[in-house]
Amino acid sequence: MENKFHELAGRLRCPDDYAALRFTALAATCTQCARVYPVQHGALLELLPSRPVDLPASHDPEYVAEYRRAFLQRFDMREDRMSWGAPEISAPRWIKKRERQVQAVRAALVGIGEVQRAGVLCDISAGAGYYTFGLARNFQHVLHCDLSVASLAYAIRKAARLRIDNVLFLRLDYFRMPFVQSLERILCFDTLIRGESHEELLLRQIRGALTPAGSAIVDFHNWWHSPARRMGLLPQNFANNRSYSRAEAESLLRRCGIERCAFRPFYQEFELTSSWRRALSRLIPPARLMFEFPGSSPPPVQPVVDDSKCLVAP
Ligand SMILES: [Zn+2]
Known part of the structure; x- marks a missing residue:
């Protein structure tokens, strides 16, 4: 059986020690610690570190518990696995x-x-695959990355159904990603919403995964974009997630060493196709604050997580 990841071998590293991987038909093996990562279902490589990362106390405890549960879940392809936000379970307007x-x-x-x-395009938190499937024809290879078993099982089934064969699936922990300055294009959407300490860890990992000439596009949410919500006429519908103003998002990016970035506002309710809509866009903040930023110059910023604080997996 062909190992589809072979062509990407130079871009992938062992998440425990960041050493290079040696690929055979059925697996990748770390050239330093000899850990073996088998290819599953012909399309999935689980490049998880040996243990979940011990997140700082500033993280939301509910999020930390969910992260640990997701990390320790064993992968399977149960037929009823369904990704959050999948078209099959979402409203047409959404x-x-x-x-x-x-x-x-x-x-x-x-x-x-x-x-x-x-x-190569890499989506770090690819979920139901809106971006990976939607952009697959624009790239030679697309890396669809996630920690969630349900999302990956759903996306692998969907790729087979759509006969998309250039999307490869990586199960990874985005707090300790298996890349060292090896990706040209990274996307990360609907994910920088968990609080500043979470966002900072993730942004530093993304920056460390980019080649110096590469670039990432990420988004922050701003639920204050709705005038009715700002006036108290609509409920806060963002649960415990974090909403950002443009200034707050830019300040966070700077704290991660990202001094240069391009701001790309996205108005999800309307397109800027007429003069009155463009005028309206000057009055209403965009619902999504998209930023594009470059990779860092050498030396690499990896690793950013202290190994000695890792939790012990059962
Ligand atoms: Zn290793």
């Missing part, structure tokens, strides 16, 4: 907003020259 943001990201990638079927 799906349309996601698809419109995919179009906006495609336009941004076209703007930086990514229009041919070349290169």
Whole structure:
């Protein structure tokens, strides 16, 4: 059986020690610690560190408990696995907003020259695959990354159904990613919503995964974009998730060493196709604050998590 990850071997590392991996037909093996990572179902590689990361106390305890549960769950392909936000279980209006943001990201990638079927695109928290499936034809390889067993099982089934064969599935922990300055294009959406300490850890990992010439596009949510919500006429519907103003998001990016970034506002309710809509966009904050930023210059910023604080897995 062909190991589809072979062509990406130079981009992937052992998440425990960041050493190179040696690929055979059925597995990847760390050249330093000899840990073996088998390829599953012909398309999935689990490159998880040996133990979950011990997150700082500033993280939401509920989030930490859910993270540990997700990390320790064994992978399976149960037929009823369903990703959060999958079109099969989402409202058409909500799906349309996601698809419109995919179009906006495609336009941004076209703007930086990514229009041919070349290169590798990596979505760090790919979920139901709106971006990985939507942009697959624009890239030679797409890495669909997630920790969630349900999301990965759903996406693997969907790729087979759609006969998309250039999307490869990585189960990873985004607090300790198996990349060291080896990716040109990274996406991360609907994920920088857990609080500043979470966002800071993740942004530093993304920056460390980018080649110096690479770039990432990420988004922050701003639920104050609705005038009715700002006036108290709509309930706060964002649960415990974190909403950011543009200034707050930019301050957070700077704390992660990201001094240069391009701001790409995304208005999910309407397109800027007329003069009155463009005028409206000057009055209403965008629902999604998208930023594009470059990789860091050498030396690499990895690793950013203190190994000695890792939890002991059962
Ligand atoms: Zn290793």
